[in-house]
Structure formats: structure tokens, C-alpha cells
Amino acid sequence: MDHPLDVPELDARGHLLRPWALTDLDLVREAARDPYIPLVTTVPSPYSDEEGTAFVERQWERAATGSGYPFVVVGDDGRPVGSVGLWLRDLGQGRASIGYWTVESARGRGAAGAALAAVAAWALDELRIPRVELHVEPWNAASLRTAERAGFRREGLLRSWQEIDGERRDMIVHSLLGTDTRL
Secondary structure (H helix, E strand, O other): OOOOOOOOOEEEOOEEEEOOOHHHHHHHHHHHOOOOHHHHOOOOOOOOHHHHHHHHHHHHHHHHHOOEEEEEEEOOOOOEEEEEEEEOOOHHHOEEEEEEEEOHHHOOOOHHHHHHHHHHHHHHHOOOOOEEEEEEOOOOHHHHHHHHHOOOEEEEEEEEEEEEOOEEEEEEEEEEEOOOOOO
């Protein structure tokens, strides 16, 4: 895609998904302190307000260029707790990918699963994308459970699939199809 996208607000079982704003710098700051999130995302580490602002502006640019829909996940208490993105690089082949993270202080409360399920359903039902997929490292049991609870099906191991922190890493691929029975 090469045209601007409108990132909507979506309800995610008591959580709100919305576009990024400069008021989300506290979320970026907390994510930057995580040992893993900056390795697999563009969250800056070390953090500075300048780098945090640049991160938020990159999210806006992704929507402006049509490469994807970046969302902030807002907890039921109104506090931003994470991110989920629908990336459209392979849309021409009938598929999109999803990435997600939550900050440590918000983990274990269902925000990631609710956000993942909501974006996947929106992509399949509203945007009519036939296949949505995600990739998770085999050791990341919490993220694997999140994917499966959101209805994604494990397909297999992709050996040496992605470079993370200077080394090639295996990834487990999951998918959800428009024809799958969903939760």
C-alpha cells in the first residue's frame, strides 16, 4: 500500500486500541527499559525524550505511508500498557503480520491477548485480509500462549528466520485465517 491509513479506535474486551500520541512517551520510556522489547521493535534504548518522540513519529509515518496500522493498547484503567501493530508488507500476497508487546508492569492481565484478538478479527472481517500471521521465539512461552488464546494456530518452526541482537534466531509461526473458527 502507498496511501495513508486511518488508524481507528477499536474495542478489545475492556481495553481500548487507539493511534499513538505524544502523550504516550511514558509508555515508550517503560518499554525501553525492558531487556527484550527494544531488540525486536524500534523502541529506542537507551531512552531519551527525543528518541521517544521519534518512535511515536515513526508510528505515524507507518500509517501515513500505508505500511501498517500501529495501535497503543490502553488498559481498563486508562493507562497505556502496550502496542499492537498490523503490518501490510505482504498484503499483495493476501497476508499481513501482527506484532505485539506489553510493558512488564501490565503483563499477565490479558491486555496483549485482547488486543491481538481484536486486531486480528478486524483485519480478517473488516479489511478482508485472508491470512494474518505472527512470529514468536520458541522460548517465549507467554507470547506463545497469548497467540494461541487469541485463536492463532501454530504452524511450525522457521529455522534461523530473523536476526535479533546480532544473531539468527528461530521463530514459531502462527496464523489465523478468515475461514478459521474463532473465539
